Amino acid sequence: MRVLLMGPPGAGKGTQAKRLAEKFDMVHLSSGDILRAERGSGSQLGRELKSYMDAGELVPDEIVVKIMANAIASQPADKGLLLDGFPRTVPQADALARQLSELARPLEMVLVIDTPDELLVERITGRRSCSECGQVFHVQHLPPAEDGRCDACGAKLAQRADDTESVVRERLSAYRAQTAPVIEHYTSAGTPPVATIDGSGQPDEVTALAAEALASAGPDA
């Protein structure tokens, strides 16, 4: 199945996407991870991305749409797709709909992780990510077995450059102004169906809610 995972920064999209992609045999495409990889490559485009991402602003639509269109086009057609972080504006949603329609692989569900604002800043500022494999931890809620080291590959854990409290507040206002309208866009269109789950529980509880929503979405699930 093809699913779009949405929610504010720190809602738990990346954490849940990895679990759901494995459980439902979907390719997980995170626009944030793809943009960070480009940024880390030291390319001219990467330097341009840094200025937007470090400020907590959205990268311009024309750049993101091109990068994500290439990423989507290179995925095998017989696998499911789990989009995380893209689309994030209504013009991005329109561009995605055109591409998926041409590929005859339309989205089948939008899953929104609804997490209260008061939990978001604390989750993001406590996040630590693996510099090698991208595994995500939290200093309190999901601590690694060995302090500062990834459980999966043993590499060093680091804090993202945009995970400071002031940048998180900018990211939250970008979410409210530019991304929340994308949920309204899908809700008013009625297709694909939009399901909303409570993201405030423990990670395993949220996974159970998300898996239930996906399983009820179609026979392929």
Ligand code: AP5
């Ligand atoms: P992106 O990487 O997409 O960041 P985001 O949307 O702000 O989301 P996060 O990755 O911060 O949060 P998450 O919901 O994945 O939470 P996670 O699971 O890690 O985007 C970064 C930047 O890239 C943007 O600001 C923008 O500049 C640019 N960008 C990306 N896509 C773009 C687009 N389409 N257009 C334009 N620009 C774009 O969890 C967070 C923490 O909480 C972790 O430590 C985790 O362990 C912990 N946690 C998770 N779930 C729980 C739980 N249930 N209980 C307790 N702790 C939990």
